[in-house]
Every structure is written in C-alpha cells, then in structure tokens.
Amino acid sequence: MDRSDVIILGGGLVGLAFAAALDSAGLRSIIVDPADPDSRLTGAFDGRTSAVSSSSKRMFDAVGISEHFPEPGCPIRVIRVADGLEPGGLAFDPQDDDEPLGWMHENRHLRMALLARARAGEKIDLRFGRRPVKTVRDAHRVRVTLDDGSETEAPLLVAAEGRKSPTREAAGIKLASWRYDHAAIVSTLRHEKPHDNIAYEIFYPAGPFALLPMTDDDGGHRSAIVWSVKKKDAPGFLKLSDEDFAAEAQAAMGGFLGQVSMLAPRTSYPLGFHHAARITDDRLALIGDAAHAIHPIAGQGVNLGYRDAAALAQVLVEGARLGMDLGDAQLLERYQRWRSLDTLMVAMATDGLTRIYGIPGKTASKVRRFGMQLIDRVGPIKQRLMDEARGTSGDLPLLLRGLPI
C-alpha cells in the first residue's frame, strides 16, 4: 500500500501545477494518468498555446515551475479590444512599471516545465501510463487500485481529469452546460510586422478573432490565433490551404501586422461552457476543467484551473498545519465556498461578452462601440476588466499573489 497526502487523478496542466504547489509546502501526492507524457513533448510545435495570467505566473514562480521553462514566454503588455475593424476600440494598457497582463506559452513548453517540476519534486510520486481501476472513498480514506495492481491510499482524492471527468460522473455531480453554435479555430501564424506585445480581440458578428503575441523565433514574428466561427463553417476553414487560410486571417486582421503566413496546423474546438453544481464530495475535490470550463475568448479557462489549484493547495496546507484530516468536510467546504463565486463570475462575464458581440447589425455595432468608449473612460470598470485578465480580482489565494503557502 502506497500512502500519500493526496491522490491526483489526471496529470495535465492543472494536475501537475497542483502537485507542484503541494510539494512546495511539503505535502505529498501521487499523480495517476494513463497517458505517456513524453509523447506529447516530442515532435514539432502543434500550434497549441496558452495564456498564463500574471497571477498564475506568480504561482509558477512561487512553486518553482517557471525556472523549468525552456524559454520565458512572451509578455502581453496591452490588450486591445475592437468591434470589427471600426475605430473606437478599448485598450487595456497598464502603466509601464506594472507587470504584464499575462504571458503566452506554447503548450508543449508549459507541459515540459510542469513535468520537469513534477519530476524534481521529492514529494511527488508520478504514475504515468497507469489507469485507476477501482476507487473507494470511505469514512476514513480513499483507496485507488491501479491497472498494474498497485494500491494507493490517501485522505483525499482530487480529480483533475478534464471536462469528461469520470470521477465527477461516478460521484453523481451534475453539470450545467451551454453549447454555443460556434467553434474555435486555433493555430499560430507568422507576420511581417512586430506585435509590440499587444494582444488583440477583434469582435465580429460570427465571433471574436483573438491574436496573442508569441516570442519571435529564428524566422521572425509570431502570434497565436483563436478564431471563433460558426460551427457549420469550421470544417471549411480547416480544409482551406495554408495560403488561403492565411489570406482570410489577414483580411480579418485588416492587414495591420503586414503579410501573414501559417506556422502550425489548425485545430478546431467546439465552444461551450460548463459548470459543476458542486466541486466537492466526500473526500473528493474537483479542479480545472473537471469543475468548470469557459469560453476561451478571454484566455481564462486554464487560468481558472490554476486558481483552483492555488486555492485548494492553500486550504490543504493550512489544514495540515492544524493537524486536520485532509479529507475533513470543513476543509472541502472552505474550498467550495472560496472557488464557486469566482468561477461563476468569470464564466458569466465571458459568456456575456460573447453574447453581446454575437449580435449582428449596425445599431448593435454602435452600441458596442459606445459601450467600449464608456468603459475606456470609466476607470473602475476598466480596472476591473484588467484585473480579470490578470487574474487578480476577488479574494486571492496566497500563491497567486506570489507568496509561499
């Protein structure tokens, strides 16, 4: 029997970040994941990127993940929001001495750093290529039997298995979900002119076109795109030749970054939004997409997951210092209370943004431009939106303030 403080099902971005947070404070974890993590690291860049908000970055610094990045990532200094290519957009431009609003990373680099951190963690026991075959949660402990016959035991089970979490389903936790009639096309492109560390969100009636600055490589300037299109149009966009797709993207951008070409294959994701009715059960906590997933326009999805990880790690470490059973209902209740308001607010805000911009027509466009100019002038609302992008709104867990737990 292998005992630990926490058993984490799922060794993705959020599960690994959570284990690193626990390890940094001296709590042990066993991570179980059926995948072979190294297979996803080799090979060419697949075009998948993530925005790491500045608060998530602070946690990465505090728990020793950042030092494993093969490259530092690209800082986002300004976020420009525009209604189509009409003038009168909104810019989130922090003062020069402020920290960036976020950092852009290739997903493979994120994975590489998280995996290297987990492997360096003395208190992290990695069980990749292993599947849980039996999970029993009783009054005193959780026991998970793996497909190689090994038995693991801990006071708490954490499900970080992603949106289709079998553990959440087995616990009978209901899911509220919305499906948009949209899909996101994700890729990375090369452009002629420098991006000046600006992220763009250009709203079209069919959906937002987001452009996120990446670090330059040997070939020149790069940006990631997340382009929301009508679901029925997505297969067509995927079928286009690289040249034709690049031309479409260049038109959507109005050519402000000059000539555009493709750097990576295109992938499409159906857009949706889901939210678990509760994120805890007896000796069980959900983190990341297992608990909630949101529309990716504001780049908040995985950052919400890191916030779960930071909050739960703090609750558990503080509980351990009080000598509490880590599966104690009072600890889980604190985590539930701490996270539920925050995730719902962010979800509602991004959902609202999509709906407002989804209305076609000239009048709607005028209203939007008026709204953006208004927000641009009214300090507090703008500050609030900027804090949301940074991930610094709400009652922040210590790690997200860059403080150790």
Next chain:
Amino acid sequence: MTNTSSIVDREAAHFGSMAADWWDPKGKSAMLHKLNPVRLQYLRDRIDQHFDCDECQFRPLEGKSALDVGCGAGLLAEPLARLGAKVTGVDAAAEVIAVARGHAEEQGLEIDYRVGGVEDVEGQFDLVTAMEVIEHVAEPTAFVAALEKRLAPGGLLVMSTPNRTAWSKLLTITLAEGMGKIPRGTHDYDQFIPPEELQAMLGTVGLEVEDVTGIAMGPMKGLHLSDDMRLNYLVSARRA
C-alpha cells in the same frame, strides 16, 4: 469512577447518547465540527508562540505530551496527535471513548483514551486542553486546580467556553439548541462563566493568563476568531 468531583452524571449520560454520530460532520455534533478548525487555528497559534515553533512545520508538537480533558470522540485529540504530540484523552462517557478508540485506530493514530475525569489522570503534560468542558463540570474551581496539577513545568493550558451573556444564551441555547443545531440539553446557562471570572479562577490556582480571544459568529465568515468575546472565548495560561 473515582475522585470524580468534576463529573456530573447527567452530563456524561447526555454526551454518551451522542457517541454514535460524533464524527458525522452533518450529525448532532455538526456545530462542533464547524468550531473545530477555528479553535485549532487558535491552538496552533498559541503553540507556536508558547513553544517558539516554526509556523510552517507540520509536527510542532513532536516529542511533547498532550492531555485533552473532556475529549469526546477525539475531534481535538486526533489533530494534536497528527501535530506530533503523544496524546492522552479522557472523557466521562464510556460510549464516547469507545467511539474515539475505534476512530483513532482507523485513522492510524495512537492515542491513549481513558474513561474518567481529569482527577483520574496521573503525570504531567506539556499541553493541557479542556475545550467546552468547564461549563459542564460540578465544581469549576476544583476542576481548574486539577488541570493545573497536570501541567508540566513550562507547559501550556488552553480552554474554551461560552461566555455568560444574553447574546451567548440566545445563540447557544435559544437558537442553536432550539433549532436542533446543537442537541437540546447540552448547555445550562447558569453554568456559563464570563472571562473575568475564569481569569480570576485561574489566578487562584497559580496560573497566569497569556491570552484571551473571542469566537464570534458572522453571516459571511461563520464562526471565527475575534476580539468579540460575547459568544464564546478561548483562554491560554501558564504557571505564574
């Protein structure tokens, strides 16, 4: 039972009847479960101050002994054991001690549980706790004197109890017991002791109060540590 000047039979029988679901966070002891992290937070803070421990350590009581008087089914004794202490727990209700023993064994914790009162324990302990107990004993002064005897040189005593105020009566008895949040008959208002009285009582047996902190109830925060002592309060003391 011998020398049980502190134990009221009716009280022991009342708590004995709650034994079965003592560990159920949604059961009859739900309020106690909610109170537990709050008083543990206080206890940890006092332990760190008194014994000069690192607040980040997981086992600050390693190598120390602890006695929990009126331990119930072990809600406090188990965390003390996880913090590294060699723990002895005493409670007057045999049914409750049986539950405590079973629970500790399942949790893999070694705790010396005994049926009886503080008078039945010998030896001295670095940490002595009596949480929500003094309001249930027959002779509070004799009880405090007995606690003092069990305190090792340089040791720390921590107690908690409801204050004798209209507010505490309203919340603890009228509302909590009235609405079934705490089992009816758990408390007797006339037995409640205000902080000044307890402080004086501790003084008469040669103990000096290090700190008094309130436990307040708020609509958003729930139960929490506070300067407001009207509801319930915690006291830590050492030998003068």
